[in-house]
Amino acid sequence: MGWRKAIPKWLLAPPPLRKIFCPAKKLRLILDSPGVHQGPACFDALSALLVQRAGFDYCFTSGMYFDFRFRKAKLGLPDTGFISYGEMVDQGQQITQAVSIPVIGDADNGYGNPMNVKRTVKGYIRAGFAGIILEDQVSPKACGHTRNRKVVSREEAIMRIKAAVDAREETGSDIVIVARTDSRQAVSLDESLWRSRAFADAGADVVFIDALASEREMKSFCEVLPLVPKMANMLEGGGKTPILTPFELEELGYKLVAYPLSLMGYVIRAMQDSLAAIKGGRIPPPGSMPSFEEIKDILGFNTYYEEEKRYAISSGQMARQRASSNVYGIQQRTPDDTEQRSKSPQDPVVEVITPEVYSSYGADNSRGPFSGIWSRTLRVKITGRDGFEKLDVRIPAGFLDGITNIVPALGGVNIKELLDDAAGELGGKLLLDFNDTVGDRIQVFLE
Known part of the structure; x- marks a missing residue:
């Protein structure tokens, strides 16, 4: 089992899943590289x-952004956990x-209890x-740096992280848990x-305290478990956390920094500027x-x-394709089918024939029961x-002459008489069903 531990889990996954796990591997390489990384x-x-x-x-996806797109734009609701x-x-x-x-997704509080968290992580x-990113707020949650935030108990908060770790293990993924x-x-x-x-003890890869109120608090945070990567949130426009430069954040000990707004x-x-210009009879300036x-x-x-040029088809190629298509729509055979046919000389040979078209009128020029033959198919x-x-x-029912050239076993069968008898039947009627001398099953349907 030692060799399996040396290989990243995403490489051990089935090929269709490797593409899913590769982004997590890229993110882990970022976490292992020196310096602070902006997202x-x-x-x-x-x-x-x-x-x-x-x-x-x-980059990150922000719950605030998605709430804005899905809720504010549609329902006029703020970022308070509606998404x-x-x-x-x-x-x-x-x-x-x-x-x-790599993209880090904001999952709010996991959308429920630890079982919901597992479903969320797998999704x-x-x-x-x-x-x-998973947080410890209650439901409904509140937007970061706003009032009325409440958190669940210590025990439930830890269980959410453990559930996330279990979901990762169960899927064989290497997703980074923040x-x-x-x-x-x-509190x-x-x-x-x-x-x-x-x-961190429960298995989180990155830890993040939202809305730290001073640079001293940020330093205290980074001194906790110095080997565990820390994330900072630089809320542009005026949040509770002071805005620091990437260099200052690196000096404190941060690894990831988010810019949410x-x-x-x-x-x-x-x-707003573009709409004001248009309303004023102008367009946005160059x-x-x-x-x-x-x-x-x-x-x-x-x-x-x-890329489209790679798949372009010339008019000559299109003409050749049309010319090579079979007018009767006979299905293409696999190589195995072709080999089987070559071994059996009694198999039918399909030829292009000039059919006799039966008249749709009787001898007295009156329409008989066979007059609707053009609308039927064999x-x-x-x-x-x-x-x-x-x-x-499939062959138009009026094209009967030469059908034995297609299926020799039908020689001696009066197809026209069968059609006369079935003229009033609905489509799908089975006219013939028998085995020929070599044991092949012959079926003729009226459609």
Whole structure:
């Protein structure tokens, strides 16, 4: 078993799952590398793509952003825990599929008890997240750096992290578990430090105390379990935690730093400015927005056009394909079927024939029961005695002359008489079902 321990779990997973686990491996490499690492929060696939194009190593999804998109935009509701597990997973999957950098997903309080936490972690793994943030707030939760935050008991908070670790083990994933506590504002600094230690002991990979109130508190946090990576939250625009530079955060001992509002804040202001310009009879001035060519490049149009050329079909190729198709729609045979047919000289040979078209009128020019023949189809099916299908062909019922060239075993059978007898039947009627001299089953259906 020693060799298995030396290989990352994501490499031991079945090939279809390796792509899911690779992002977690990338995130762990970031955690193992020196320095502090910045991660802006994104809110959709496009913003995540822009984060990647800007050269960042990873990004976050923010519950605040998603609440804004799904709830504020639709229902006029604030970020107070209205967003659901399903909405986070659906949006997260779109984001992770759009980028190659690792994405850490905000899972709030896991959407319930420890059993819900397990389901949440497994869902985030399937969605392609590299990491997951789990907090110890009660339900409904409150937005970070706002009032009225309450936390669950120590025991339940620890069980949430243990459930997350179990979910990771059960799936064979290597997803990074970021354990967040909101107990600094809900209880005290000492309580938040105690919970951070307990979360690390329970198996969390990264610990995070939200809304620390001073640089001294941030330093005290980083001195707890110095070998466990710490995460800082730089809430732009005025939160409880002081805004420090990446260099200052690294000096304190932080490994990850999140910027939750920068992108959304600028998007809001840019939309306000653009709408004001349009309402005033103008368009946004040059330089205030990308050119149309830049927008197409960012959205992937140029990449799409280049890839499209690989699959382009010339008009000559299309004509040859149409010419090679069988007018009767006879199914393609596998190599095994072809070999079987070559071994049996009595198998039917399909030929293109010039059929005799029976008149739809009787001798007295009156329509008879056979007059609707053009609207009917004969299906001829041959199944070999070995169980392999040899032929399955549909022929207009009026094209009867030469049918024995297709199926010699039908020689001597009066197909027209059978059709006359079944003229009033609905489609799907079995006209013939017998075995020929070599044991093949011949079936003729009227459709």
